[in-house]
Amino acid sequence: MSTFSKRLKEARKARGFSQERLGIDAGIEPASASARMNQYEKGVHQPGESTVQQIASVLNLPLAYFYCADDDTAYLLQCFHSLKKGEQKEVIELAARLATRG
16 A cells, blocks of 8 residues: 555545545546545555645645655644644744754
C-alpha cells in the first residue's frame, strides 16, 4: 500500500465518509465514485493532482498530508492546517526558535 493510499483510507475513515460519499463530494461521477475511491485506497490507480486536491478539500486536509512518509510529519501538517492564520504564524515562530537554539 502506498503512502497516499494509506493516508487516504485513514483520513476518510477518521472523518466518517464512505468511499462513495467522499468520491461524490470530491467531484467523481456518482456511478463510479465508490469503485474509484476503492482503487485509490488499494493503490491500483493514482488520482491526478486536481482530484487529490478535491479530496483534500472535502476532508479539510492539506495536499501534502497525503504524501508524507512520516506519520509524525503528517500529523503535524494536519494539526497545523486546522489552526487559524495567526496561530499558524505562532507555530512557525516557535518552530524557528526551537530549530535554531542549537
